[in-house]
Amino acid sequence: MQREVEQFCDFLRKKGLKLTPQRLRIAETVFVTHRHFTADQLYELVKKVEPLVGKVTVYRTLEHLVDSGMVEELSINKGVSTYEHVAGHGHHDHLICVHCGKIVELSSERLEKVKNEEAEGRGFQVLSHSLKIYGLCPDCRPKST
Amino acid sequence: MQREVEQFCDFLRKKGLKLTPQRLRIAETVFVTHRHFTADQLYELVKKVEPLVGKVTVYRTLEHLVDSGMVEELSINKGVSTYEHVAGHGHHDHLICVHCGKIVELSSERLEKVKNEEAEGRGFQVLSHSLKIYGLCPDCRPKST
DNA sequence: CCCTTTGACGAAACAAGTTTTCAATTGAAA
């Protein structure tokens, strides 16, 4: 975790942005959380450690984190943005259980390759993509008896 | 188009819902529009034909249309829902140009197959999925000289 | 050391999209 926080500090310094206690706390919370979260959930988590942090600061810091490339926005739910930190994960897709809400990460070279080929076959230059597969996870799917 | 509107009427009847002129107008507009639209854009389109339809009714009817499976929500832009009717199209993915905003539909048997295999290989029972590929369309990408 | 400058802070106001409330109305079954 320390690794990622320092990387974010470097990013701030390079951008001429200041390293405030609030940003530090928020970044720490983000990188210590190994699951997806909304801005508001993050705000609640940070408040537990440091109640003096405002919601606006969480939003603003989240923006910087996304800017730095260390956090990604998922838009899984309509109307509310969901985030995750990608440090040490690399790009991946998501399997989402419609029953229990569990989100499983999926990395597949083969899938990446096919995606790129199909897009480029249509003249598109691929910059990024987002694949979400909805279904029933192993725990929620009907058992095969 | 008539085909789809009738199918929607059947859906309403089966659900014990009423067939009002407003719903008819909204459904007609949806199935006559062969591109993506937001709730507000749909409202504006409907108003041209029938100015007496309220925005709320458009939202509510859109809900029924999504319920019937004849319209899908895309969540391409954050903060505003984008829809498209799927009648006669079948499932497809989307290539989205980050420069001009153009949306191109992409259907690929091969891609579908790989997606399903990867998900099921992890014990997931696939119900649906959403793939959005962001990049530069043929018109916007740098020309290879 | 003090002063100035430049973000940064948080509360509150604002904005956009969508949903809910509510009283009046309407479609369709009996």
Next chain:
DNA sequence: TTTCAATTGAAAACTTGTTTCGTCAAAGGG
């Protein structure tokens, strides 16, 4: 025709996220 739940549209409420604004604090120059 009668009845009644479903539907309607205006307005208000709600949700998420952004902007404004007065205040503050750290860094750097004089």
